[in-house]
Amino acid sequence: MLQLVHSNEGGGVEALAEMISDGLQRTGADVETRFIYPGISATTAQKLRGIAAAIVAITRKRPDTLIAYQSTASVLVGMIGALVGCKTRIVHQTAMPGEIHPAVRVLDTAMGSAGLYSVNIANSAATEQAFGHYPQPYRKYLRRIDHGLDAPEARHSRSDVLTRYAIPDDGLLLLNAGRLCDQKGQDQIIRALPHVQGARLILAGGGPNEASLRDLARTLGVADRIHFLGVVSREALGDLLGAVDMFVFSSKWETFGLAAVEAAMAGVPIVAADLPVLREVLSTGREEPVGFVDPINPEALAAAIEKQRAWKRSSEAVRKFAQAIRAKYSRSRMLESYAELINGPEYRRAG
Numbered sequence: 001m002l003q004l005v006h007s008n009e010g011g012g013v014e015a016l017a018e019m020i021s022d023g024l025q026r027t028g029a030d031v032e033t034r035f036i037y038p039g040i041s042a043t044t045a046q047k048l049r050g051i052a053a054a055i056v057a058i059t060r061k062r063p064d065t066l067i068a069y070q071s072t073a074s075v076l077v078g079m080i081g082a083l084v085g086c087k088t089r090i091v092h093q094t095a096m097p098g099e100i101h102p103a104v105r106v107l108d109t110a111m112g113s114a115g116l117y118s119v120n121i122a123n124s125a126a127t128e129q130a131f132g133h134y135p136q137p138y139r140k141y142l143r144r145i146d147h148g149l150d151a152p153e154a155r156h157s158r159s160d161v162l163t164r165y166a167i168p169d170d171g172l173l174l175l176n177a178g179r180l181c182d183q184k185g186q187d188q189i190i191r192a193l194p195h196v197q198g199a200r201l202i203l204a205g206g207g208p209n210e211a212s213l214r215d216l217a218r219t220l221g222v223a224d225r226i227h228f229l230g231v232v233s234r235e236a237l238g239d240l241l242g243a244v245d246m247f248v249f250s251s252k253w254e255t256f257g258l259a260a261v262e263a264a265m266a267g268v269p270i271v272a273a274d275l276p277v278l279r280e281v282l283s284t285g286r287e288e289p290v291g292f293v294d295p296i297n298p299e300a301l302a303a304a305i306e307k308q309r310a311w312k313r314s315s316e317a318v319r320k321f322a323q324a325i326r327a328k329y330s331r332s333r334m335l336e337s338y339a340e341l342i343n344g345p346e347y348r349r350a351g
Contacts, residue, residue, distance in 0.1 A: 001024065001029055001030065001031045001032070001063055001064065001065040001066075001067065001342075002031075002032050002033075002034060002057065002058065002061055002063040002065070002066055002067070003017050003020070003021060003031065003032070003033040003034065003066075003067045003068075003069070004034055004036060004054060004066070004067070004068045004069070004073035004076060004077060005017050005033060005034070005035050005036070005069050005070065005073065006035070006036055006037055006069075006070045006072065006073060007035050007036065007037040007038070007039055007042065008035045008039075009039075009179055009206065009207065009231065011178060011179045011205070012178070012256070012258035012259060013069050013070060013094055015149070015234065015258060016069065016092075016147060016258065017033055017067075017069055018033070019148075019149060019150075019331060019334075019335075020067070020334075020335070020338055021033055023331070023334075023335035023338065023339075024335075024338065024339070024342070027339055029342075032061075032063075034054060034057060035050075036050040036051060036053075036054045036072065036073060036076075037050045038050065041208065051072065051076065054073075054076055055076065055080050058076065058077075058080045058081060058084060058086070059080065059084050062084050062085065062086060063086055064086065064087060064088060065086070065087075065088040065089075065090065065342055066081040066086045066088070066089050066090065067090045067091075067092075068089075068090070068091045068092065069092045069094055070092075070094055070095070071094075071095060071100050071101065071104045071105075071108060072104060073091075074091035074092070074108055074111075074117070075104060075107045075108060075111065077089050077090070077091055077117070078091065078108075078111035078112070078116035078117050079107075079111060079116065081116075082116045087118075088118045088119075088342060089116065089117055089118045089119075090117070090118060090119045090121065090341065090342075091112075091117050091119075091120050091121065092121045092123065093120065093121065093122050093123070093127055093131065093255060094123070094255055095255065096127070096130050096253050096255060097130055097131060097134075099183075099253060109134060109135070109138060112134070112137075112138040112141060113134075113135045113137040113138040114137070115137070115140075115141065117141050118141070119141060119143050119341060120138070120141045120142050120143065121142075121143055121144070121145050122142055122143070122144050122145075122255075123144070123145065123146060123147050123255055123256045124144070124146060124147075124255060124256050124277050124280055124281060125144065125280055126255070126275075126276045126277035126280055127144075127255040127256070127277065128142060128144050130255075143341070145334060145337045145338070145341070146256070146281075146329060146334065147256050147258055147261070147329060147334060148329050148330050148331040148332070148333050148334025148335070149258070149261070149262065149265070149329060149331050149334075150331045151262075151265035151266065151322075151326045152234070152237060152238035152241050152242075152262050152265060152266050153238050153242075154238055154239050154241065154242020154243065154266070155235065155238065155239055156239050156242075157243075158242070158243040161239045161240060161242070161243040162243060165202075165227060165229060166227075167200065167202065167227050168200070170198070170200075171197075171198035171199055171200060172196070172198055172199040172200070172245050172246065172305075172309065173199075173200055173202065173243065173244040173245045173246070174189070174196075174199055174200065174201045174202065174244065174245070174246050174247075174248050174305065175201075175202045175204065175240055175241065175244040175246070175247050175248070175263075175268075176189055176201065176202070176203055176204070176205075176247070176248050176249065176250070177204040177205055177232075177237055177240070177247075177259045177262075177263075178204075178205045178249075178251070178259050179205050179206070179207040180203065180205050180206060180207030180208065180209040180210045180213060181207045181208055181209050182209065182252070183251060183252055183253060184205075184207075184250065184251050184252075185250035185251055185252050185273070185295050185296070186203060186209070186213055186250065187209070187212075187213060187216055188250045188295055188296060188297075188298050188301055189201060189248050189250050189301065190213060190216050190217050190220065190222065190226065191216070191220065191298035191301075192298040192299070192301040192302040192305065193217075193220070193222045193225060193226070193302075194220055194221065194222055195298070195299060195302035195303075196302050196305050196306060199225065199305070200225045200226070200227065201222075201225060201226045201227070201248075202226075202227045202229060202240065202244065203226065203227065203228050203229065204229045204230075204231075204232045204236075204237060204240055205229075205230070205231060205232075206230050206231045210228065213228075214228065237262070238266070241262065241263055241266035241268055242266060244268060245268075245269070245309075245313070246268065246269050246270070246271065246305065246308055246309075246311075247259075247260065247263035247268045247269070247270045247271070248270075248271045248272075248301075248305065249263070249270065249271070249272045249273060249278070250273050250295040250301065251273050251275070251278075251295065252273070252295060252296070253275065254273075254275060254277050254278065255277065256277060256281060257272070257275075257277060257278050257281055257282075260272055260278060260281070260282060261281055261282070261325060261329055264282055264290075264321065264322060264325040265322055265325050265326050265329075266322065267313055267318050267319060267321070267322035268313065269289040269290075269308050269311035269313065269318065270282065270289065270290045270291070270308070271290075271291045271293060271301065271304045271305050271308050272290055272291070272292055272293070273292070273293065273294075273295035274292040274293055274294060274295070275295075278292070279292065281329070282325070284321060284324035284325060284328065285324075286317075286320065286321070286324065287317045287320075287321070288321055289308070289311040289315075289317060289318050289321055291304040291305075291307055291308045292304075
């Protein structure tokens with residue numbers, strides 16, 4: 001099996017690919033993951049070279065199964081995979097239709113409608129619904145498999161974690177984990193911070209907006225209350241989730257919201273963007289320590305953070321919420337779906 005991912009940015013897509021690779025290898029599969037682009041700031045020439053190298057890799061390896069996680073990778077899997085005879089070609093929709101480059105969206109629609117994808121995976125009901133207006137031949141290959149993951153675990157105490165990153169323990173600790181880019185909306189959290197008394201913001205992630213976010217923090221006079229950690233490992237993220245008081249997730253759009261689900265599994269009260277998909281994945285049918293808010297309204301974001309202060313991580317409601325989310329999105333359930341997808345006779349015939 002060959003997995004194609006755009007670049008290794010330490011985000012949700014990379015975490016998903018790693019979990020699926022690990023799970024499939026445990027069943028005896030030979031899985032290789034290839035990153036198409038060299039990094040976050042790849043130039044157009046570097047991207048083109050990366051695409052060419054991926055085409056060569058597919059052609060030479062001719063894997064039994066190709067798995068793509070993002071739009072350009074999906075186009076390569078559908079087009080080149082079909083040409084060289086890869087029998088199972090699995091793609092993921094990790095962006096809402098309106099967020100995909102128009103040219104890539106046209107190619108994706110054409111190839112999906114032509115049956116060049118064996119299976120086209122939507123990771124939530126909201127994502128599946130977003131593709132509901134696509135042609136029927138395209139939707140024929142859509143299959144929903146919700147993400148699943150192991151609950152993050154804290155290996156070290158709050159004091160040890162904060163000491164490691166030189167973060168003072170002098171008030172409310174807010175965490176955002178994700179790529180520093182326009183989609184994730186970290187600028188809105190920074191704009192809200194002057195209105196939240198005694199709070200510090202920890203940003204775990206790297207991306208193209210880091211310099212502008214630092215400039216914004218200095219302009220607003222809150223630079224000393226924001227801690228840029230860069231990309232962190234899964235283990236380090238578990239420690240951070242165990243150490244903070246609240247998780248703030250201000251994305252403008254998501255197809256699932258893996259970082260928010262991880263925070264919920266860790267038992268962290270959450271302030272989340274009021275998106276249909278986040279209401280879906282953070283719903284348990286019981287009392288939920290989640291505040292939904294307009295992600296582009298800093299004043300409303302600040303008010304939501306202040307309101308969420310009332311939730312204590314040690315409370316029974318928070319503990320039960322974490323348990324419910326862990327059960328709802330277990331890694332084992334997801335991996336069973338992928339094993340069935342790849343090994344089931346109906347999907348072998350689809351190739």
